[in-house]
Amino acid sequence: MGFVCSGDDSFKIPKDLAKQYEFPKCYFNKENLLELSISLKEFNKDSFFKLPFCNTLEIEALGGKIVLGDGISSPRSKEYAFKSLEELKDNLSKWKNVELKSERIDLFKDLVKFLSLDNNKIVFSVQGSFTIICSLIDPKIFYKLSMKNPEEAENILKLVEDIIIRFAKSLIDVGVNIISYGDVMGLKSIVGKRVYDKLSAFSMIRVIKELIFYNNNINIHLCGKMSNELIQYEYAKLHEIEVNDYKSYGDALLNLNIYNKIIGLRCINTTNRPMNTKYIYELILN
Template identity: 35%
Template sequence: MAVEIFKCVNDGMDKIPKEAIQGLDIEFPKVHIDAYEMARMSKAIKEYRKDNLCRVPFCNTVEGEALGAIIKLGDENTGPRVEKYLINSIEDIEKTKSMDFTKGRIEQVLKAVSILSDQGERVCLAVEGPFTIANSLMDTGLFYKFLRKEKERMNDFFKLLENDIAKYILKGIDKGANIISYADPVGTVDIVGPKVYREVSGRITYNILKALEGNLKNSVIHICGKTSTSLESIGLAENIPIEIPNDIPYGQILKNIDFSKSGIKFIGNWCIKRSGLNKKDGILWQLKFICES
């Protein structure tokens, strides 16, 4: 039976609402590079949306920058964007070094997680998947050219990404992130096709998340709906429905669950950006990975 890929709703929930920060003297782009300002804005957005979760960071370029991409931070109207790619040749692939979590924006993001956690907040750390990170590092056309013609070198590159993403998630959990929001919007099956998803992007995601399964403590990984259904569509995972109240905000449901006791490690088939809204179908989708023989 074919699996229907989750459809994203463009409801503006990924944007920073200007109304949320009016009168708070919050500066751009300081909110992207300073942990205290980042934490302050995260709380302001949470309160404005009557949410239960504080989310950081506010863009999908942090990992790419930690690997060497030059990022233009933008302002209150335009978020961070790639200004200059790190990789322009196959030789650049081989020069790519692992993320350094002790400097730059990625350090500040982890520090913001710690600040919010110490303040008693329920913290969600957004982490990007391999293809989305690669999209910050090189031109899309060049990326797919390398994917076709330089498989061995790309395998080494993907191994580096796989290890770095897993390390980032564990560091986030150590700093107090209760929820890891994992998404790879550039690498879902409807974008790259079943073959590339099965052999590359889906495989890397499977490797990362499966390896973390026993190290999540009291945290949970919330997998983007498009990613969770992509994994299910190629037989790497199954999504299991769990009944939940339909008159309570989704974030409140997540806040009420003791994940260390529930046995739930992964959740999918929904968008964490909509955590301030009620999930009207009354279903929480637990994702379980299928171990291949």
């Protein structure tokens, strides 16, 4: 069983919904965020609330320069916040042993708390270390360091991993049920075999291992491409979990009733799509 990314599974706010809100102000309004999250779940006929409607939350908090967009176009990096590795490392070091915070992070945590009061199931997307770094500084600078001085690159990666882990744990603490974890910029197809085997695969694994047993009610859902590479290049084994005849992938996940699992080989944004198989795919790290 492999995974092929169709390229059209990324999170999008439908135009008809986006037009009902004033962006980017909506991203900073608790009532708007609640209304939008409910509308999206209903519109998509989904089993889960999916947050935070973007892939830039951590990057913004770390000083990234972001264009928030108009709802139809998603938030994205505008330019690199740091010109040198020294600047980047100095900034990341400020967050050592400090919980990642921003106005938008606080709003989304409040939203998770509110939604979880009614036992709603919540998926929250968290970005990986390479993806965060390559949104803060020109990727060529970091990839060059990864080739020439992998030990120093690993030091920077571990600073980011520490931030990611504490951030994800804080989300679990307020009621998130599934952490959706991806690190697109660290894929072997992007960084090449040498950097993948030396750095990025191990960075992914370190984060996953820290989160998977954080509490007894959490699962980690990996990006389909990321999980496929971890299996393909023998960092993990595939275990098929047989499930009942559910109509959608989301219903199957919702009724899994087993926890502390690393799930993959499918995109989390397809939870409203037909199941098309009797298995959920678990990864067991080697």
